[in-house]
Amino acid sequence: MHASVVTVAFEGVDARRVDVQVQQLSADQPSFTIVGLADKAVAESRERVRGAFAGIGLALPSMRIIANLAPADLPKEGSHFDLPVALALLASMGVIPPDALSGWAAVGELGLDGRIAPVGGTLPAAVAADAMGLGLICPEANGPEAAWAGDAPVLAPRSLIGLVNHFKGATVLRRPEPGALRSGDRVPDLREVKGQESAKRALEIAAAGGHNLLFVGPPGSGKSMMAARLPGLLPPLTSRELLETSMVWSVAGLIERGALTRDRPFRSPHHSASMAALTGGGLRARPGEASLAHNGVLFLDELPEYSAQALDSLRQPLETGEIVVARANAHVRYPARFQLVAAMNPCRCGVGGPGKGACGKAPRCQRDYRNRISGPMFDRIDLTVETPPVTASDMALPPPAEGTAEAAARVATARAMQAERLRGAGLDPEAGWDQTVNARASGEALERFATPDEPGRALLMRAGEAGGLTARGWTRTLRLARTIADLDGSDGVLRRHVAEALIYRPPLAAEGETTPGRAASVPAW
Structure with missing residues (x-):
C-alpha cells in the first residue's frame, strides 16, 4: 500500500517542500530503504522509526519498504524527517486512516520510546506549510514556536502514540498557544x-x-x-x-x-x-x-x-x-x-x-x-x-x-x-x-x-x-x-x-x- 505526507528541506532559512512517499512491496527478504539524496542523519531515520514503532508496540511489516523523498535531486539533511517517514509508514500499514495526513506537513525527531523530540527550523517550516495551505505537525516542545507562523492549524503531540490516538479520534490535540514575547530585557546602563x-x-x-x-x-x-x-x-x-x-x-x-x-x-x-x-x-x-x-x-x-x-x-x-x-x-x-x-x-x-x-x-x-x-x-x-x-x-x-x-x-x-x-x-x-x-x-x-x-x-x-x-x-x-x-x-x-x-x-x-x-x-x- 502507498501513502505520502509532506515535509520540508531547509536551504538557509527557506523551507522547500518535500513529499515523503512510502510503498510496501512483496519480497522474500524484508528490508527498509530510504532514497532521495538523504544524508547520514536521514538514512539513520529507518532505525529510529523501527525503534519508535517497537516502543509503542508495533512491528514493521515483513515486506520490502521503500521511503522516497521527492524531489530526489534536492539534498535532505537533518533528523526532522523521522516523523514524516513514520507517519507515511503508519498510513501505509493502515494504523491511521489513509486520508488522515492530507492537509498536513510534519517535522520531528523520534526517540526509541516513541517520544517526539524537538528539532530546529520549526518556525520556517510552519511558515512554509502555511504558504502551501497546510497545517503543521511538530514536537510538543516546538508547538509554541510554530504557533507564531499565523492562524494555520498546528498539532504538537508529545509522542507518536498520542498522534495515532488523535487521528483515530480517541483523543484530541488542541492547537498550542504562541510562546511568550519578551521585550525590554534589562541591559547595562x-x-x-x-x-x-x-x-x-x-x-x-x-x-x-x-x-x-x-x-x-x-x-x-x-x-x-x-x-x-x-x-x-x-x-x-x-x-x-x-x-x-x-x-x-x-x-x-x-x-x-x-x-x-x-x-x-x-x-x-x-x-x-x-x-x-x-x-x-x-x-x-x-x-x-x-x-x-x-x-x-x-x-x-x-x-x-x-x-x-x-x-x-x-x-x-x-x-x-x-x-x-x-x-x-x-x-x-x-x-x-x-x-x-x-x-x-x-x-x-x-x-x-x-x-x-x-x-x-x-x-x-x-x-x-x-x-x-x-x-x-x-x-x-x-x-x-x-x-x-x-x-x-x-x-x-x-x-x-x-x-x-x-x-x-x-x-x-x-x-x-x-x-x-x-x-x-x-x-x-x-x-x-x-x-x-x-x-x-x-x-x-x-x-x-x-x-x-x-x-x-x-x-x-x-x-x-x-x-x-x-x-x-x-x-x-x-x-x-x-x-x-x-x-x-x-x-x-x-x-x-x-x-x-x-x-x-x-x-x-x-x-x-x-x-x-x-x-x-x-x-x-
Missing part, C-alpha cells in the same frame, strides 16, 4: 561608564544611524563596557524584523519554548572563532554568528586577534547584508544585516603610544598589530574612536547625569526622522532595517538627503583630494554626516556635521604614520 565622553558620543551616533564602530584603547578603558550597552540604545525589532531574526534562530535551534524577543540580537564570539563559526558553514551549513546577529549587533573584541581569513569573510556581508555558503551541490543563503562593533588595543603590548607605560617597541609594534587587519576591512568601519585610559579622577566622579534612557530617546528621535524621510520619498519604513537607517542609504536617497551644503562639500572635497578617503569612504562619510545632522535636528547636512564625520574617519595615511583611531584634525585638510 550607559551611566555606569565613567569618563569616555567622546566614545559615548560615537556610540550614540552609531546607534542612531546603524553605523559600524571601532574602539581603540588600552585594556581597562571601557571598550567592551560601552559595546555591551549599545543594544539598550537601539529601538526594538519591527514585526518584520522579528520574524526574519526568529527564523534564523529557529534554524539554529536557539528558540526555547517558543519564546521570541523584540530586543535586537547581540553576539560576541571569541577571537578564536573560525571563518565557518562567523559566517556559517560546516557539514550542514548552519548559520554563523554574523547571521545570528541579523538585525542586531556583532561585537568583535580584540579585533586583530581574529584570523585574517575570518575577518575578511565578513567584508561581503557588511556590504550586501547576506552570506552565501557555497557547496558543490547547493548555495545556501543566510541573511546577515548586522551592525559591526569592534574593539582593539593600540598594539600587541596593550598600551601603545607615548606617555607613562608606553610600548617600548613603538611605532613598529603598533604598525604590525594594525596590519593584522586589512585596509578594506578598516574602510568598512564608519567610526573609529580612541578610548584613553580611565584615570583615578574619572573614577572618583559621580555617575553621569545622562544614561541609556536619555541617549536612547535621542536615538529614537533620529530614527524617526529617517523613517519620515522614507515616507516622504514614497518608501516603506517597515520594509527592513537596511532601508530605515542612514548606514544603508545609497543611490538617489543618498544624493537627495545626504548632500551637504557648499561649505561642507568643499571640506569633503579637500579631504578626498588629500588622499584621506576612498570612494567607499566618501559614501560612508556622507551617511555618517547625515546621522550627525539627524541627532542635531537639522534638515540639511552642514559643514559642522561633515567636519565631525571626518574626525571619526581617519585618513588612509602611509604605513606607520597614523595609528587606527588617531584621526587627523579637520584643519589638516
Whole structure:
C-alpha cells in the first residue's frame, strides 16, 4: 500500500517542500530503504522509526519498504524527517486512516520510546506549510514556536502514540498557544561608564544611524563596557524584523519554548572563532554568528586577534547584508544585516603610544598589530574612536547625569526622522532595517538627503583630494554626516556635521604614520 505526507528541506532559512512517499512491496527478504539524496542523519531515520514503532508496540511489516523523498535531486539533511517517514509508514500499514495526513506537513525527531523530540527550523517550516495551505505537525516542545507562523492549524503531540490516538479520534490535540514575547530585557546602563565622553558620543551616533564602530584603547578603558550597552540604545525589532531574526534562530535551534524577543540580537564570539563559526558553514551549513546577529549587533573584541581569513569573510556581508555558503551541490543563503562593533588595543603590548607605560617597541609594534587587519576591512568601519585610559579622577566622579534612557530617546528621535524621510520619498519604513537607517542609504536617497551644503562639500572635497578617503569612504562619510545632522535636528547636512564625520574617519595615511583611531584634525585638510 502507498501513502505520502509532506515535509520540508531547509536551504538557509527557506523551507522547500518535500513529499515523503512510502510503498510496501512483496519480497522474500524484508528490508527498509530510504532514497532521495538523504544524508547520514536521514538514512539513520529507518532505525529510529523501527525503534519508535517497537516502543509503542508495533512491528514493521515483513515486506520490502521503500521511503522516497521527492524531489530526489534536492539534498535532505537533518533528523526532522523521522516523523514524516513514520507517519507515511503508519498510513501505509493502515494504523491511521489513509486520508488522515492530507492537509498536513510534519517535522520531528523520534526517540526509541516513541517520544517526539524537538528539532530546529520549526518556525520556517510552519511558515512554509502555511504558504502551501497546510497545517503543521511538530514536537510538543516546538508547538509554541510554530504557533507564531499565523492562524494555520498546528498539532504538537508529545509522542507518536498520542498522534495515532488523535487521528483515530480517541483523543484530541488542541492547537498550542504562541510562546511568550519578551521585550525590554534589562541591559547595562550607559551611566555606569565613567569618563569616555567622546566614545559615548560615537556610540550614540552609531546607534542612531546603524553605523559600524571601532574602539581603540588600552585594556581597562571601557571598550567592551560601552559595546555591551549599545543594544539598550537601539529601538526594538519591527514585526518584520522579528520574524526574519526568529527564523534564523529557529534554524539554529536557539528558540526555547517558543519564546521570541523584540530586543535586537547581540553576539560576541571569541577571537578564536573560525571563518565557518562567523559566517556559517560546516557539514550542514548552519548559520554563523554574523547571521545570528541579523538585525542586531556583532561585537568583535580584540579585533586583530581574529584570523585574517575570518575577518575578511565578513567584508561581503557588511556590504550586501547576506552570506552565501557555497557547496558543490547547493548555495545556501543566510541573511546577515548586522551592525559591526569592534574593539582593539593600540598594539600587541596593550598600551601603545607615548606617555607613562608606553610600548617600548613603538611605532613598529603598533604598525604590525594594525596590519593584522586589512585596509578594506578598516574602510568598512564608519567610526573609529580612541578610548584613553580611565584615570583615578574619572573614577572618583559621580555617575553621569545622562544614561541609556536619555541617549536612547535621542536615538529614537533620529530614527524617526529617517523613517519620515522614507515616507516622504514614497518608501516603506517597515520594509527592513537596511532601508530605515542612514548606514544603508545609497543611490538617489543618498544624493537627495545626504548632500551637504557648499561649505561642507568643499571640506569633503579637500579631504578626498588629500588622499584621506576612498570612494567607499566618501559614501560612508556622507551617511555618517547625515546621522550627525539627524541627532542635531537639522534638515540639511552642514559643514559642522561633515567636519565631525571626518574626525571619526581617519585618513588612509602611509604605513606607520597614523595609528587606527588617531584621526587627523579637520584643519589638516
